[in-house]
Amino acid sequence: MTQAKLTAGVTPGRLMPGQYQINFADVAPPLDDHQAQVAADRCYFCHDAPCITACPTGIDIPLFIRQIATGTPDAAALTIFHSNILGGMCARVCPTETLCEGDCVRMEAEGEPVQIGALQRYATDGLMAAEGHPFRRGEPTGRRIAVVGAGPAGLSCAHRLAAKGHEVTIYDPRSKPGGLNEYGIASYKATDGFAQAEVEWLLRIGGITVETGHRLGHDMTLDGLRAQYDAVFLGIGLGGVNALRIEGEDRDNIRDAVDFIAELRQADDLATLPVGRDVVVIGGGMTAVDAAVQAKLLGAENVTIAYRRGQDRMSASQHEQDHATSSGVRIICNAMPVAIHGNGAVAEIEFAYTQDLPDGSLNTGEHFRIKADQVFRAIGQRLNGVPDGLALSGGKIAVSGPGRTSAAGVWAGGDCAAGGEDLTVTAVAQGRDAAEDIHATLMEDAP
Missing domain, CATH: 3.50.50.60 (FAD/NAD(P)-binding domain)
Structure with a gap:
């Protein structure tokens, strides 16, 4: 991170000390139990709910809202996490007004959608505050996968692979995992250190090692990772x-x-x-x-x-x-x-x-x-350094199907991969889908 030279006129401490806490408080405070019940009761529980189609991770939204309405918010959280393991952050940062809420049938009836994002946060926050982790690892497969990039795509991919019994090592150049969730969104959207708390919660599944301070193209190469691991997933974002x-x-x-x-x-x-x-x-x-x-x-x-x-x-x-x-x-x-x-x-x-x-x-x-x-x-970012041997499309890593790159044994997802929108929820979906394909490929080759 670099900072331009500062001169007179650009100074710190423009506000009274107490004002900062007020200004950077949670922009959308969580629902309480009563508010969640009222919000859930507004859902029509559509059979062919357009909100599901509008969600890049395909969460069964009517189901989880019905689970909240019937007093089982932990079950609602599991419904969410099965599709989107970073459902807590996505509840905070997703542009729901253009995704699930934008397609809510209530919009046609009343002009006001069901508060899907707020209800998702209500459910996920509750389960994340509980002891342990709701998912268990499968039987060890003996396979090892490298995930480059500890952002939403990499974390989603790593968690799904760990759940299937693989050993995963995540490499990231920064001092903390989380990617854009930790470094790239407004503070008032994810307060009280939520990004790191979510990472720590995700890692409780086990089988995932995080190695910070490692950058692809500097102290490690793609060819080196391919030689050391059974598969590689690239979630390197857009560094330029x-x-x-x-x-x-x-x-x-x-x-x-x-x-x-x-x-x-x-x-x-x-x-x-x-x-x-x-x-x-x-x-x-x-x-x-x-x-x-x-x-x-x-x-x-x-x-x-x-x-x-x-x-x-x-x-x-x-x-x-x-x-x-x-x-x-x-x-x-x-x-x-x-x-x-x-x-x-x-x-x-x-x-x-x-x-x-x-x-x-x-x-x-x-x-x-x-x-x-x-x-x-703030006029856009670009891929900063492309590993040798990878084809590009529109300035990003070219992928086919669930994140397969032009190099055998290498997958990619998130902002660095061509196609899709540069959203946290899209990155989560791409990491998850790539993990499923990596698992299927590795198990096909299993003796």
Whole structure:
């Protein structure tokens, strides 16, 4: 993680000490028992429930909600975990408004869906607080699998493989496992160290060893792992960050939004984090929203998200956009950055108004400037270093079926793999499905 040089105007401690805890409290507090019963009673328990189809992990949503309604929330949690072992985090960070809740039949009847995400959190949090682990390992198979990347895809894959009796070693370059769940989402979405608590709970199944501080292409190679293990799963994410490629991008107080979010997530004292008075975030996705809202919560006076296309093209959901604006963030669309001005440090960003054309290109027009003393780039990430011998598709690792790469014995899933949406829940599904295919392949070859 790198931090740009900070200059006057970008300082820590903009708020009174007690305000940080208030600002970064849980954005969606959990349901109590009564609230969960009321929410569950609204479900129609559809036979051909569209919410199941809308869930990338295929959770039987009507079943788990019925289990809550009948007073068996632990059974509901098991229903969830059988499909999505990271159901607790997904309940917090999934864009449910565009997935399960967006397809809820209640939307047609009342315009208000069943609170599927909140009910999922209610059930999973309850079971995770219990002693032990709800899943047991199968009989040892004698097979060993390397999982590279301790993010949602890698953790999901490792847990499913361990449950089937395989020995799994997870390698990750960071000091903590969790991937984007630990380093890449807004603090107010997963409070009280939930990401690490979820990892520790998942590892209780046994048979999984986590080795941190190891990076593919540095202290280990894909060929070396293939020689040492019976199979390899790559869940390496997208380590590179796209540059703006405009004049003045090397000025002080300009940094990547992902680094800012990671630093905030790992901070012991939020009052030590420097933030500007006039912050501009360039991008239109979830990362841009998370960075912008948290800059505002740290005490920035003016925060602006600038996106080069129309608002309907933003990858951040409408719910996330509404959360940003309700938090005091201004969103400017059809604005493309063309230059960054200042004397050493950034002072202004120059934009060109744009117009979306039918062929997907942009037509640029009049220029304007926005005052800024701190800028965050959030214009997408890319694969950073591709292991030799792996075919690519669209800049990501090409996969077929349940994550099979072009190299024998190597699977991939999550953000590094081509196809699908870059969501936690999608990564979990891909890791799970790859594990099932790895198991079937290894058992086929078993004597």
